[in-house]
Amino acid sequence: MSVTAYTNARLIDPATGLDEPGRLITEGARIVAIEPGQGAEGLGEITQVIDCGGHILCPGLIDMRVFTGEPGTEHRETLGSASEAAAAGGVTTIVVMPNTDPVIDAVALVDFINRRARDTTIVKVRPMAAITKGLDGKHMTEIGLLSEAGAIAFTDGDRPVADSLVMRRALTYASNFSALICQHAEDMSLTANGVMNEGEYALRLGLTGKPEEAESIMVERDLALVGLTGGRYHLSQITSQKSLLAMERAKHAGLNVTCAVSAHHLTLNEMDVADYRTFAKVNPPLRSEETRQALAAGVASGLIDCIVSSHRPQAPEDKRLPFAEAADGTVGLETLLPASLQLVHEDQASLMSVLKALTSRPAEILGMDTGRLKVGAPADLAIVDLGFPFKLDPAQLRSRSRNTAFEGRVMQGRVTRTVVNGATVFEAENT
Amino acid sequence: MSIEKPAINFAHRHLLKIRDLTAPDVIGLLDLAEHYVTQNRKVDKKSALLRGRTLINLFFEPSTRTQSSFELAGKRLGADTVNMSVRSSSVNKGETLIDTATTLNAMRPDVLVIRHGASGAPQLLAQKVDCSVINAGDGTNEHPSQALLDALTIRRHVGSFEGLTVAICGDIAHGRVAKSNLYLLAMMGARVRLVAPPTLLPPAADRLGVEIFHDMRKGLEGADVVMMLRLQTERMEGTLVPSTREYFHFYGLDHDKLSHAKPGALVMHPGPMNRGVEIDSRVADDPNVSLIHEQVEMGVAMRMAILDAVSQNAKASQ
Numbered sequence: 001m002s003v004t005a006y007t008n009a010r011l012i013d014p015a016t017g018l019d020e021p022g023r024l025i026t027e028g029a030r031i032v033a034i035e036p037g038q039g040a041e042g043l044g045e046i047t048q049v050i051d052c053g054g055h056i057l058c059p060g061l062i063d064m065r066v067f068t069g070e071p072g073t074e075h076r077e078t079l080g081s082a083s084e085a086a087a088a089g090g091v092t093t094i095v096v097m098p099n100t101d102p103v104i105d106a107v108a109l110v111d112f113i114n115r116r117a118r119d120t121t122i123v124k125v126r127p128m129a130a131i132t133k134g135l136d137g138k139h140m141t142e143i144g145l146l147s148e149a150g151a152i153a154f155t156d157g158d159r160p161v162a163d164s165l166v167m168r169r170a171l172t173y174a175s176n177f178s179a180l181i182c183q184h185a186e187d188m189s190l191t192a193n194g195v196m197n198e199g200e201y202a203l204r205l206g207l208t209g210k211p212e213e214a215e216s217i218m219v220e221r222d223l224a225l226v227g228l229t230g231g232r233y234h235l236s237q238i239t240s241q242k243s244l245l246a247m248e249r250a251k252h253a254g255l256n257v258t259c260a261v262s263a264h265h266l267t268l269n270e271m272d273v274a275d276y277r278t279f280a281k282v283n284p285p286l287r288s289e290e291t292r293q294a295l296a297a298g299v300a301s302g303l304i305d306c307i308v309s310s311h312r313p314q315a316p317e318d319k320r321l322p323f324a325e326a327a328d329g330t331v332g333l334e335t336l337l338p339a340s341l342q343l344v345h346e347d348q349a350s351l352m353s354v355l356k357a358l359t360s361r362p363a364e365i366l367g368m369d370t371g372r373l374k375v376g377a378p379a380d381l382a383i384v385d386l387g388f389p390f391k392l393d394p395a396q397l398r399s400r401s402r403n404t405a406f407e408g409r410v411m412q413g414r415v416t417r418t419v420v421n422g423a424t425v426f427e428a429e430n431t
Numbered sequence: 432m433s434i435e436k437p438a439i440n441f442a443h444r445h446l447l448k449i450r451d452l453t454a455p456d457v458i459g460l461l462d463l464a465e466h467y468v469t470q471n472r473k474v475d476k477k478s479a480l481l482r483g484r485t486l487i488n489l490f491f492e493p494s495t496r497t498q499s500s501f502e503l504a505g506k507r508l509g510a511d512t513v514n515m516s517v518r519s520s521s522v523n524k525g526e527t528l529i530d531t532a533t534t535l536n537a538m539r540p541d542v543l544v545i546r547h548g549a550s551g552a553p554q555l556l557a558q559k560v561d562c563s564v565i566n567a568g569d570g571t572n573e574h575p576s577q578a579l580l581d582a583l584t585i586r587r588h589v590g591s592f593e594g595l596t597v598a599i600c601g602d603i604a605h606g607r608v609a610k611s612n613l614y615l616l617a618m619m620g621a622r623v624r625l626v627a628p629p630t631l632l633p634p635a636a637d638r639l640g641v642e643i644f645h646d647m648r649k650g651l652e653g654a655d656v657v658m659m660l661r662l663q664t665e666r667m668e669g670t671l672v673p674s675t676r677e678y679f680h681f682y683g684l685d686h687d688k689l690s691h692a693k694p695g696a697l698v699m700h701p702g703p704m705n706r707g708v709e710i711d712s713r714v715a716d717d718p719n720v721s722l723i724h725e726q727v728e729m730g731v732a733m734r735m736a737i738l739d740a741v742s743q744n745a746k747a748s749q
Contacts, residue, residue, distance in 0.1 A: 132669070133669055133673075138670075139673075140669045140670070140672075140673045141673055142673040142676065143673060144680065144681055169630050169671060172630050173629060173630045173671075173672075175629055176645045229629075
């Protein structure tokens, strides 16, 4: 088996808090040694030495919220093209949403995703299955059989489970299998015609707003149901200050609840919609600067468990439309890390807290053995040049769709190499 | 062969719920039922015990075996038995339950057997009529005659309830059968377990003084008796259980799951069965383990005993 030494590295393992210079050795698909303080000398039988150039060597990122177009709308994104984008972003595991055509709500479709992942992707792919059949919000899917087939969690993706009784039963039923229920919290009757964040800016643009309360009302309800049922609950995207307070209370009460935030909600605000930029049209909408800062503080404190890309490829014909008519979503796999690092560069969160939200926390929530530097763990790694400055050029993106809210943005930090199961799947040019 | 009919000291005019009974009441009813089991196996099954009495079956919910079982029980004891068809009666024309009761009461029946979708309906009826009222199933409350016939079936096979482990599996939340059985078996000294997915357990089920299992194999571990319950079709389509396939995979009784119970464990089902949903045909039809047909036979004898007992008391009180 091939043995690879990653030398001259700044080893960071958020799971243990390790942050020291040293080296790491892999054999085959596994990490076999983590050696802080060691240089390149005294290596035994080695197939390959990779000099990290003093850059960060950390676990590969785990992105809990990725939409692709496979099956059904492959012109937007395939599992294969999403995996190329992921690899370029240092993401070694993508968790794909069931909002495809057909919806991933049956065992055969989970099998399909797993087979396509095996045959066409270069990073790890884990499917979430739908909570309700055909995302109808009414009838539960076969949560037990789907779990056995490899569905890593359950969600209706970009749709909320609106009916309280259905949510109660899903949480109750899923608890039998310790299955995780992931919710997109949105009271659709409050957001009915909204297209951006509600407030003065929406008024000035002449656009209908969506209040933060549309999210927090459902979060409060869900957390009450978690208390009633003892289920496991994950809020897929938190974008409201009131939701933050509710999550804090629920966690304090010992409920089994977690939440994630999208990189774009952490780094952009409603002003980025200026000039009706449809690439900045996402759901939930980009919020006020005050809320953005509260979300960043949530990552810093650990109240927010994970950062996700909410990668949502859309074809030009769905985005080049008047703002209100354009589709929601931004691609994000390749900008997940540099966008998140903005919090570090601007002193809004520590490097460790940001990397934790991108690696070990999602791994813990999903029960995966990756996401940490540990002897025996899979060698899923990223080498990160923390200070590298660049201006984001959508033309350079590997995703099949290029609807990025970060278009033209000056960013800092990039991935120079991505390793999955001990094999390099991405290497940046000009390192 | 003729055996002496055992005497019973039964102080109840109605049979509304198991919780009204005492352990000696239950023993008395079971002993009396044994007598009728013997009588029912004779060529001439009829007695004149209730000659001149009238029994009315008032079923607001469809039933095949319970209704015909009470009808046969009444006829074999010599009573005049009438089935009120709810579908063609004035109940369907908007009459209230109490009006129906007073109307029927004016016809001077001696026993009214009622099944109703609303919990507590037999109690309400019992307050308004002069005759005996027997609950043949009310809402999600109780089904006492089923629990008694199940107890009779069990006792004939194992002799005593003391220390017996009984696993009741399936739709407990909507199960009046489960509750009546649980009350009766616990009263008689058996250990009762409930085995079901959490969505089919009622809230506060842990307050019933029983052990609760979500994993059927663990729930059946060491059980002497496995009681399966029927899963209603309308609950299988994703509201409480995702599909019949998933339900069978995790909660359907097949020989593999049954192998976790005590060797020789007995299998019961109140019927009607959903084969391939809550029970595998290979178990249901296995004469070595399945008591399902015997339960039906015991049903008639048990109901004869119930009619006998409440009628004796009615005689004394009138």
